[in-house]
Amino acid sequence: MAKKLGIQSTRASNYQDWYPEVVAAADLAENSEVKGCMVIKPWGYALWENVQRVLDGMFKDTGHSNAYFPLFIPLSYFEKEAAHVDGFAKECAVVTHHRLEERDGKLVPAGPLAEPLVVRPTSETIIGASFAKWVQSYRDLPLLINQWANVVRWEMRTRLFLRTAEFLWQEGHTAHATAEEAVEETMKMLGVYATFAEDYMAMPVIQGEKTIGERFPGAVQTFCIEAMMQDRKALQAGTSHFLGQNFAKASGIQFLDDKNTLTHAWTTSWGVSTRLIGAMIMTHADDDGMICPPRLAPKQVVIMPVVRKPEDRERVMTYCKALKVELEKQRFAGGEDRLRVELDARDIGGGDKKWEWVRKGVPIRIEVGPRDIDGDVAMVARRDKQADKPVSMPRAELVAGIGAMLDDIQASMFARAKAFRAEHTRVIDTKEEFYAYFESPRTKNPNDPTPIHGGFAMTHFNGDPALETKIKEDLKVTVRCIPLEAGEPGTCPFTGQPSAKRVVWAKSY
C-alpha cells in the first residue's frame, strides 16, 4: 500500500500520467491555483539549489560574474528586435496598472501605466540597455554576465517543471569584440551544459545546432543539448545562442575598437532552467518514483533507525547518530563532493518511511535495528538497483565503501541512460522506414495502450524548412539538432538531394 502511494501508473502503461504522479509522490512540486505557475516544494527546490551551486561554479570558473536586471521590460525595448518580439508577443504577462482601488466594494486595478511593462520572458533587451552603457571601448570587452532569475512565458498547456508559465533559470549574456570570440563563447557554454548534464545529472546529451525553424527569436545560430526521455521523446535541456550583431544593433551596444572605429559588439546568450529537474525525473525515475543522481541529490544517504521496543530507542539512536557523523566525513566523485546524510528519526511506520525515501529517490538507504548493532552491520539498499531489497553490510565496509558506492550509482545511472538511448536510436535511410518508425499506434490514437514506437532517428536531411514542417505535420517529429560531431555526407531520403550529415529526428517536449 505504502509502496504505491500516489504512483498508480507505470511508464509502460501510461507515461503521461506516470510523470505527474512521480512529481507529486516524490514531493518535488505542485500546481498552484495561479494558472500555469508551480510551487517548487523543498525536495524539488533542494535539487535546483544543487544544480545552481554546481553550474554557478562552472560559470565563475569560465570568467562570468552574476548581476541582476529588472523583472519588467518596457514595451518599447521589446519592439527593438523584430524577430524577438514576434517570438514572444503571444505569451507575455503584461503589467498595465500600479495599484488597486476599491470600486463598488470590489478591488480593481487602478493607476494605469503610461507604457505597459512586459514581465521578462528572457532578458536580451533589458540587459542590452545596460550593456550599451557599460561598453565604450574594446577594453570593456568581453563582458561576461550571468543572471539567476524567474521568467514568465504565458504557456497555455503547462506541465510541472517542463513547461510552466513562470520558471526559474539562469541566462548568460555576453558581448565580444569579434564574431569569432562570440562564437567561441557560444560553444564553450554549450560545452559547460553538456558536461553538467552528463557528469552531474547522469544524463547523456547530444550537442548540436538547431534548424532555422527551432532557432531562438533574433539569434543567428542556436545550439542545444538534447536528451532522450524514457518515453523516447527528446527534451531540449539547454540552449546557447550566437546572436551576431542583431541585439547589439537593437540596443546600441557599440565600442571603439583598437583602430578607434565605432563598431557594434557581437553578443551571445545561453540558458538552462528548472526544466532540468523534469529532465532528471524523466531520465532516471522508475515506477516506484524518483531516483536522484548522487551528485545532485539533496541527500545521498538516509539512515533509518528501526526501533520496535521503546527500551531500544536510545541505543539505536546513539549508534545512528555516530554513523551519520562518520558517513558525513566521506567524500565521493574523486573527493570533490561531500556526503549529505539524513537521519530520519520520525515516529512513523517503517514501511511508510522507507517508501517515502524510495519515492523521493535518495540514492542509498540504511536501516539499523538492535540486532544490526549487535552484529556491527547495517541493512543497505541502493535506490538504483534494489528498491525493496536491502542487504546486510559490515559497518566498517559500509563507511569505507560509501563513496565508491555513490560513484558506482552515478556511473550506473549514466550508463543505463546511455544504453537506453542507444537502444532507441536508429540509423534510417528510407522515408518508409522513417515513417514506420514514428507512426506508432499512439500517433493515430493517443489512448492506444501499446508502448510508443520510435526514438531518435539518425537520418539525412537537405535542410529545407518546408520539408521539416511537412514531417512535423505528418508525425509530430522534428529535427532536434544537427549534431556537432563529425558525420558523413549522404542523401536526404525524403528528397533525394544531398545532405551534409545525418541529423537527429524525434518527437519532443
Add this chain to the structure above:
Amino acid sequence: MAKKLGIQSTRASNYQDWYPEVVAAADLAENSEVKGCMVIKPWGYALWENVQRVLDGMFKDTGHSNAYFPLFIPLSYFEKEAAHVDGFAKECAVVTHHRLEERDGKLVPAGPLAEPLVVRPTSETIIGASFAKWVQSYRDLPLLINQWANVVRWEMRTRLFLRTAEFLWQEGHTAHATAEEAVEETMKMLGVYATFAEDYMAMPVIQGEKTIGERFPGAVQTFCIEAMMQDRKALQAGTSHFLGQNFAKASGIQFLDDKNTLTHAWTTSWGVSTRLIGAMIMTHADDDGMICPPRLAPKQVVIMPVVRKPEDRERVMTYCKALKVELEKQRFAGGEDRLRVELDARDIGGGDKKWEWVRKGVPIRIEVGPRDIDGDVAMVARRDKQADKPVSMPRAELVAGIGAMLDDIQASMFARAKAFRAEHTRVIDTKEEFYAYFESPRTKNPNDPTPIHGGFAMTHFNGDPALETKIKEDLKVTVRCIPLEAGEPGTCPFTGQPSAKRVVWAKSY
C-alpha cells in the same frame, strides 16, 4: 583626479548626494529606465551573494528549507486578509493581460485575464494557500520554509538599494501548533538577523518591537533590527513578524491537534532584502567610496603588480601569482572564512587602478613592484585606515598576518560604527530637549549646509499612536522600536503619563 572620480560630495557637506555617488563609483548598482527598478551590477551582486550564502546557512542550521512559490498572486487571495490588502493595495504592479497584439501598427496588451494578478509584494497569502494543503495534523508542524525571491512594491520615490520598486529578498514563512512556538520562532529569527548584522556586516543593531503604526499589515507583533546610518538616521534592516492566527484563518491553515481538535495554526514571517547593501554602504563608506566588511567583501584582498618597464613584467607577475596562491590558503574569522584574492593585472594606470579598488572598498590592497620583490616585501594598505598610504611589509609577515589583519578590520569597522552610534544617541527626558535635538536647521530647510542634528533619542513614551503621529508631523521622527533589552519604567515627557521603558526615537529611511 582619479581619486575623486564620481564622488564629488562628502558626507558632511551633502549626504543626500554622497550616497548615490558612492553607489555609482563603487560600481554597485544603477537605475534602469524602468521606473524605480535597479540594475545590480556585478560588484553589488557579489556582496548580495555573500549575504545570501551566509544567511542561507544560518536558516538551514535553524531547521528551515527553501522552496519557491508563484510570482503572481490572484486578487482574491490578496483580499482574504483585510489589513494586509489595505497595506499593499496602493503600491502593486498588476498584470491584466497575457499577450501583445499589433493594432494599427502599434503593439498593445491583449488577452485580458479573467482575474487580475498582483506581482507579489510579499507572499503570505500565496504561501498560505500551499500551507493549507501541506498541513493536516500536528505531526506536520512546525513547517519551516524560506524563499529567496524578487518582490515588487510600486514606490514613487526610490533610492538604489534602500527603496526600489523591485528588490531581492528572502522571506521566511513558518506555521506552528501553538502561539508560544510561533513567538519563539519570531524571536529566534530576529536574533539570527541581529547576529548576521553585527558579526558579518559589522553593523550594530538594536533589537526591538515596532509600535502599532509601524506594524506589518496583518501582523499581531512586528519585531525589527534598527541600525544608525552616518547621517544619524535609523534604517530598519530586518523584520520578524508574529502573525498570530490571522493569516492561518485567511488561508485556512488548519490542523488536527493531538486531541483530534481542528485548530488554526500560528504563523510567522520574516525577511531581509537587498536593502542590507544600502545599510552597509551608509554604515561604513567614507568620502572616498565603499568600505566592504571583510566577511562579506566580494574580494578581501587585491594584488596590483606595479610594472613600469616591460622587461619586469614576467618577474612581477610570477611573484604576484605565487603570492595570490599563498594568500588564498589563509583563513580568518576564527578559521571560518577563506580568503578571496583578486590579482588585477589589467594594463591601466596604477593610480586609476588603485582608486578603483579604493572606491569599491576592498579591505586590503597590496602593491608589488620589482624593488619590493628584491626586498621580499610588499606595499600594503588597509582600506579602513589609510586609503592612500600603503606601508611596506615583509612578505612572510604579510602572509602569516593577513587573517589577523582582516579580523582586525572587521572588528575595527564594528567598533567604529558602535562608537558613532553611541556618540549620537542621547537619553532625553524633556519635550524641549527632544524637539531641540531633532529640530536641526535642515528640518526647516533641507538645503541648509550645516550638518544635521539629532540621532537616536532614548525617551519614554506612553504608547499613544496619536502622539506618535503628532511628533512625526512635527519632526519627521518616529519610534524606531521598543528595545527588547530591559529598561526602567518612567514618565512620558510629552504627556506626563507612565511609560514602561525608554524607546528609540529617530528620523528614518
